[in-house]
Amino acid sequence: MxxxxxxxxxxxxxxxxxxxxxxxxxxxxxxxxxxxxxxxxxxxxxxxxxxxxxxxxxxxxxxxxxxxxxxxxxxxxxxxxxxxxxxxxxxxxxxxxxxxxxxxxxxxxxxxxxxxxxxxxxxxxxxxGQGAPLVPIGDRIFFSQYEFCLNLGGISNVSFEVKDKRIAYDIGLANMILNYITRKVDLEYDEDGNLARRGQLNHTMLEKLNNLKYYLLPHPKSIGYEWFLEEVVPIVEETEDTLENLLHTSVHHICDKVAQQIELNFKTKNQQLLVTGGGALNSFLIETLQEKLGETTKVVVPEKIIIEFKEALVxxxxxxxxxxxxxxxxxxxxxxxxxxxxxxxxxxx
Known part of the structure; x- marks a missing residue:
């Protein structure tokens, strides 16, 4: 994979x-x-x-x-x-x-x-079809005990059951934007979200990201690198701010959009959200997501081998x-x- x-x-x-x-x-x-x-x-x-x-x-x-x-x-x-x-x-x-x-x-x-x-x-x-996402077949077969399965790779995508049908789609951004920003200073990624944690919110950038047209589309839907280059990179490039603030704002954007989709598709009190992919290792991102979801949804980060190799397994x-x-x-x-x-x-x- x-x-x-x-x-x-x-x-x-x-x-x-x-x-x-x-x-x-x-x-x-x-x-x-x-x-x-x-x-x-x-x-x-x-x-x-x-x-x-x-x-x-x-x-x-x-x-x-x-x-x-x-x-x-x-x-x-x-x-x-x-x-x-x-x-x-x-x-x-x-x-x-x-x-x-x-x-x-x-x-x-x-x-x-x-x-x-x-x-x-x-x-x-x-x-x-969209040809994506494909991982939900594995969510259904191997991880059905969770109400929602969220993957935070380059892109964030979610899957869940609705009336015995599996629904899944790309929510939007995840590590793609974070890694794009860190590579400006020759860092592969922001380890544990430490840089983002030190930043502050850039409200103008957040508003532009949150208002991207893709978020208004109904599912099924998916995005690729082309969309990122055309729609997201210009927003990052035109924002004059510190690296920490760019990362901090991007994390909040990622979590805003994930939380919005989980709340829209609410299942039950005390529902569980399984999080895998590289973003699950970013503790600032996970903390921010849990904060935005509140007490109704428990964010579950599994053992590291599942976080890192779930997609290969599927x-x-x-x-x-x-x-x-x-x-x-x-x-x-x-x-x-x-x-x-x-x-x-x-x-x-």
Missing amino acids: SGTSLDGLDLAYCHIWQKKEAWQFEIKETKSIKYSSDMMNTLKNAIDLSAEKLLELHNTYGTWLGEQVLNFVNENLLQVDYIASHGHTTHHRPEMGLTFQVGSGQHLANACGIKVICDFRTNDLALG FALMGVLRIEQLTNVLSSVTGAKKDSSSGVLFIPN
């Missing part, structure tokens, strides 16, 4: 099985590989590549993924049935019926010698469901014409 926050590649070796028709999981081994500055810049700027150069990156990145998998397998002496790979999203324009994740499945399979399931999003777009589950020809993409989430069993299988040569 490689996410929009561009912090690196997550590898998870998972055992997934059924017991009395209920799916069970164990994350047995994990590894995170930080991107070099060159790799990070290449992926970040892939949106501007020509078609020819983008396809070249698709192949070379696929080979690189396969090499990382092979190292991981050899380091841990793993026996692997297959790889379920998300790749890295470079383009996401669902309104144009377009999404693209670099990381060629065939190159990946050939580099590691293991069969690969990837390209989990395209089929849903072909069925008229793509492993999606691979299992694809092999078993069971639904792994929910139309109630994406807006597609029907549920689907998505993903393309590549056999190594």
Whole structure:
């Protein structure tokens, strides 16, 4: 799994099985590989590549993924049935019926010698859906004890049940804006939210962020890096303020929008909100979110392995469901014409 926050590649070796028709999981081994500055810049700027150069990156990145998998397998002496790979999203324009994740499945399979399931999003777009978010199938199957599941990666997204249907959508910003600001001073991220905690609210910036048109759209809806570049970066760039204040304001914006959606979809007194993704490790963000939600909703931060590897786990589950020809993409989430069993299988040569 490689996410929009561009912090690196997550590898998870998972055992997934059924017991009395209920799916069970164990994350047995994990590894995170930080991107070099060159790799990070290449992926970040892939949106501007020509078609020819983008396809070249698709192949070379696929080979690189396969090499990382092979190292991981050899380091841990793993026996692997297959790889379920998300790749890295470079383009996401669902309104144009377009999404693209670099990381060629065939190159990946050939580099590691293991069969690969990837390209989990395209089929849903072909069925008229958003191709996102995909993680809610895992929320339903593995984490149904929580009323809400919130992921704070580059983007914030939420999933929950409404009348036996899973609903999910991208709420808006999360680490994408925080990391954009810290990278101005060559910091990968604001550890524990310490810089943001020292800042003060910039009311003008907060108002501009809160008034972004995306927030008025009904779900199903999703956003990508293009939206961030076009709509959010100009607001950050035109705000003259300290780094601490920019971060502090961004955290409040993230939490305002999350709290707004949880309150709109209120379930029950003492409801629980499971928070995963890198943002769950930002204690200032979590404290601010709990403050805004008040006593009706308890913010639950799980063990670190779930925080960091939940998305990788869910793509492993999606691979299992694809092999078993069971639904792994929910139309109630994406807006597609029907549920689907998505993903393309590549056999190594």
